[in-house]
Amino acid sequence: MLNEELQIEQKRATSVPREEIMRQWELMGQNRELLVRRMGYTPRAWVRTFGCQGNVADSEKIMGMLLDMGCVQATSEKEADIIIYNTCAIRENAEIRLLSTVGELKRLKAANPNIMIGLCGCMMQQEGIVMQIRRSYPFVELIFGTHVLHTLPKLINRLLSGERRVMDCYEGEGRENLIPEGLPIKRAQGNQASLQIMNGCDNFCSYCIVPYVRGREVSRKPDEIIREAKEILAMGYKEILLLGQNVNSYGKGLDEKITFAQLLERIEALKGDFRIRFMTSHPKDCTKELIDVIARSKKICHSIHLPVQSGSDRVLGQMNRHYTREHYLSLINYAREKMPDVTFTTDIIVGFPGETYKEFQQTIALCKQVRYQAMFTFIYSPRPGTRAATMPDPIDYKEKTKWLNELLAVQHQISEEDNKAAQGKLMRVLVEDKVQNKEGWMYGICENGMVVKFMAEGIQKGRFVDVKITKGMRSEYEGVLL
Ligand code: SAH
Ligand code: SF4
Numbered sequence: 001m002l003n004e005e006l007q008i009e010q011k012r013a014t015s016v017p018r019e020e021i022m023r024q025w026e027l028m029g030q031n032r033e034l035l036v037r038r039m040g041y042t043p044r045a046w047v048r049t050f051g052c053q054g055n056v057a058d059s060e061k062i063m064g065m066l067l068d069m070g071c072v073q074a075t076s077e078k079e080a081d082i083i084i085y086n087t088c089a090i091r092e093n094a095e096i097r098l099l100s101t102v103g104e105l106k107r108l109k110a111a112n113p114n115i116m117i118g119l120c121g122c123m124m125q126q127e128g129i130v131m132q133i134r135r136s137y138p139f140v141e142l143i144f145g146t147h148v149l150h151t152l153p154k155l156i157n158r159l160l161s162g163e164r165r166v167m168d169c170y171e172g173e174g175r176e177n178l179i180p181e182g183l184p185i186k187r188a189q190g191n192q193a194s195l196q197i198m199n200g201c202d203n204f205c206s207y208c209i210v211p212y213v214r215g216r217e218v219s220r221k222p223d224e225i226i227r228e229a230k231e232i233l234a235m236g237y238k239e240i241l242l243l244g245q246n247v248n249s250y251g252k253g254l255d256e257k258i259t260f261a262q263l264l265e266r267i268e269a270l271k272g273d274f275r276i277r278f279m280t281s282h283p284k285d286c287t288k289e290l291i292d293v294i295a296r297s298k299k300i301c302h303s304i305h306l307p308v309q310s311g312s313d314r315v316l317g318q319m320n321r322h323y324t325r326e327h328y329l330s331l332i333n334y335a336r337e338k339m340p341d342v343t344f345t346t347d348i349i350v351g352f353p354g355e356t357y358k359e360f361q362q363t364i365a366l367c368k369q370v371r372y373q374a375m376f377t378f379i380y381s382p383r384p385g386t387r388a389a390t391m392p393d394p395i396d397y398k399e400k401t402k403w404l405n406e407l408l409a410v411q412h413q414i415s416e417e418d419n420k421a422a423q424g425k426l427m428r429v430l431v432e433d434k435v436q437n438k439e440g441w442m443y444g445i446c447e448n449g450m451v452v453k454f455m456a457e458g459i460q461k462g463r464f465v466d467v468k469i470t471k472g473m474r475s476e477y478e479g480v481l482l
């Protein structure tokens with residue numbers, strides 16, 4: 001697998017050829033009739049998503065295609081006729097959980113042999129896993145990888161034409177990571193819509209499986225992104241979440257010269273009152289130009305997810321992250337200078353192979369220095385085929401759990417203190433929905449991502465309102481509507 005690292009070259013961004021997408025539209029039409037014939041009634045579809053926002057966005061395309069094939073959205077998995085699990089491979093426990101959940105689908109298939117069960121997503125890009133599923137789960141008829149997601153109509157058509165099992169998984173050789181344009185999308189309800197700006201990852205952080213399962217990094221053409229952003233705003237969404245494994249390297253390999261900061265400026269210029277968020281930002285490619293654009297912007301949230309992973313330079317080097325603690329902190333300081341109200345969130349890996357307790361203490365110290373709004377913490381999980389999986393890892397899991405708890409205690413205290421310090425502040429809030437079991441109360445999301453609850457009889461969802469924070473707790477605020 002490490003050879004893949006050497007093969008990275010300047011790739012041109014490309015999308016799936018238009019004719020291939022047109023062909024899928026034709027097949028969606030054909031499948032409508034065939035599906036009703038197989039089921040005897042309008043089929044109900046259920047897509048369950050594991051993993052990150054990237055997978056959530058893919059699932060919206062899968063559901064979009066299924067609806068176009070005449071399905072309706074099932075209200076529960078039990079009543080569904082087509083069940084698709086979109087899987088994640090980021091940590092071992094994600095895989096273990098998935099396999100046990102798939103095992104439970106056997107009963108549904110036994111009760112109704114007509115139902116169609118499919119697996120897709122990152123786990124299906126690993127040969128060993130696919131073999132295991134083929135052997136142990138004969139009731140899974142459809143298995144496909146992330147690179148062929150747009151061919152779902154063709155794959156279902158093959159099943160409906162009599163093939164017992166259909167598989168199309170990426171096995172790394174000569175298959176390109178192309179972006180499908182023009183597929184139907186069934187977007188989530190609510191205020192926020194995701195917008196994928198790139199696919200894949202070329203960073204090969206030594207612990208991470210993503211570059212292997214998601215393939216090489218490709219940027220989507222800016223005009224396509226702007227077209228989709230306009231569509232999202234026209235549908236009434238109030239927040240656009242730009243997605244990519246490393247949005248800061250957006251634009252590499254495109255014919256048109258454009259940076260992520262410039263793309264943000266183009267989206268910002270679209271008419272309307274809306275928010276822009278993005279994830280994930282890699283600190284090695286985060287530029288001052290980008291921070292300046294965020295600082296100048298009225299629409300980009302002053303809340304940045306900037307995963308640091310570790311506070312130790314030696315560990316960062318072993319992780320292949322390509323930045324130092326000092327560089328990371330200089331970005332934080334620069335952003336705070338330009339935007340006194342900016343907040344940060346992060347990802348931390350605890351117990352990377354060879355990490356010592358002393359090095360872990362450097363992570364704790366960094367967290368105390370930055371004072372994150374929130375953090376996502378993970379105990380290191382070896383991923384077969386990655387470089388870190390071959391490194392000596394003497395600290396046992398129990399000890400790593402202790403370290404993790406120590407970090408969480410530090411973060412909880414910071415959250416409590418900083419959220420309390422927010423009392424009295426005025427926040428611009430996007431109204432989400434009613435608070436359950438609290439008559440007359442609504443909740444919304446602040447620019448920093450925090451939930452705030454407030455009394456607001458009859459106020460419309462999707463509006464921006466000003467709320468004064470009256471109470472700051474560990475994970476939410478209470479406030480009064482102004
Ligand atoms: N592209 C993003 C991260 C995507 S994965 C970035 O570079 O920031 C989300 C998070 O999962 C990572 O930030 C990392 O903290 C965690 N992660 C990835 N691989 C892991 C592994 N093998 N074990 C534990 N955590 C891992
Ligand atoms: Fe994984 Fe690193 Fe790529 Fe993020 S940047 S997806 S952590 S390899």
Ligand code: F3S
Nearest residue numbers: 051052088089090122
């Ligand atoms: Fe998981 Fe794939 Fe995302 S491995 S975290 S779903 S890119």
